[in-house]
Amino acid sequence: MSAFLSEATRLRDQIVSVGKSLFDRGLTFGSTGNISARLSNGEILMTPTNASLGSLEPERLSRFSAEGVHIEGDKPTKEAFLHQCMYCKRTQSGAVVHLHSTHSVAVSILANVDPEDVLPPLTAYYVMRVGSLPLVPYYPPGDKALAEAVAARAEKSHAVLLANHGPVVAGKTLLDAQYATEELEETAKLYLLLHGHAIRPLTPEQRRALG
Numbered sequence: 146m147s148a149f150l151s152e153a154t155r156l157r158d159q160i161v162s163v164g165k166s167l168f169d170r171g172l173t174f175g176s177t178g179n180i181s182a183r184l185s186n187g188e189i190l191m192t193p194t195n196a197s198l199g200s201l202e203p204e205r206l207s208r209f210s211a212e213g214v215h216i217e218g219d220k221p222t223k224e225a226f227l228h229q230c231m232y233c234k235r236t237q238s239g240a241v242v243h244l245h246s247t248h249s250v251a252v253s254i255l256a257n258v259d260p261e262d263v264l265p266p267l268t269a270y271y272v273m274r275v276g277s278l279p280l281v282p283y284y285p286p287g288d289k290a291l292a293e294a295v296a297a298r299a300e301k302s303h304a305v306l307l308a309n310h311g312p313v314v315a316g317k318t319l320l321d322a323q324y325a326t327e328e329l330e331e332t333a334k335l336y337l338l339l340h341g342h343a344i345r346p347l348t349p350e351q352r353r354a355l356g
């Protein structure tokens with residue numbers, strides 16, 4: 146029991162510090178975005194609804210039982226079901242980050258992108274941390290159908306882009322999910338910067354060589 150307590154305390158503190166870091170660097174704003182982390186006993190900690198990621202409080206985070214019932218803390222994010230869907234499909238994932246990061250959102254609004262894989266493999270780190278990025282059709286925030294549409298793609302990809310909304314990224318650890326979300330945002334920015342230029346993405350062989 147005490148091992149779980151200290152793991153929970155550590156994860157609570159980490160959610161708060163990752164949230165503040167993302168918020169302070171403008172990767173999300175207002176009360177947008179949400180973060181969750183799964184404990185080894187299957188319980189899930191989530192950020193509360195309408196909370197700024199810049200000023201989270203560890204003891205107010207929402208706690209879900211391994212069976213998916215809200216058992217402690219403030220009212221959870223309206224995307225709680227979406228986070229749960231990610232964990233269901235990605236049994237090895239320990240954390241999920243969802244942001245409204247500006248360049249990723251901009252790309253999520255572009256017409257004529259490949260819905261199977263929105264961004265080209267511009268850099269090695271994008272390939273290593275994100276890989277492929279399916280586009281999830283638009284549904285309102287918090288809609289159950291949004292979570293189900295994410296679940297349908299989550300088995301194949303740990304990162305998805307919600308149309309006209311933003312990214313959802315799972316990782317083995319919270320830092321993995323954070324770094325992948327940041328890599329996605331920077332790659333979206335590069336993609337927009339390169340608009341109108343002839344580009345030379347990584348070749349399929351270069352991509353394969355990264356594993």
Ligand SMILES: O=C(CO)COP(=O)(O)O
Nearest residue numbers: 178179194195222223286
């Ligand atoms: O990003 C959000 C919805 O998609 C923010 O919602 P919450 O404040 O309920 O977490």
Ligand SMILES: [Zn+2]
Nearest residue numbers: 178244286311
């Ligand atoms: Zn959102």
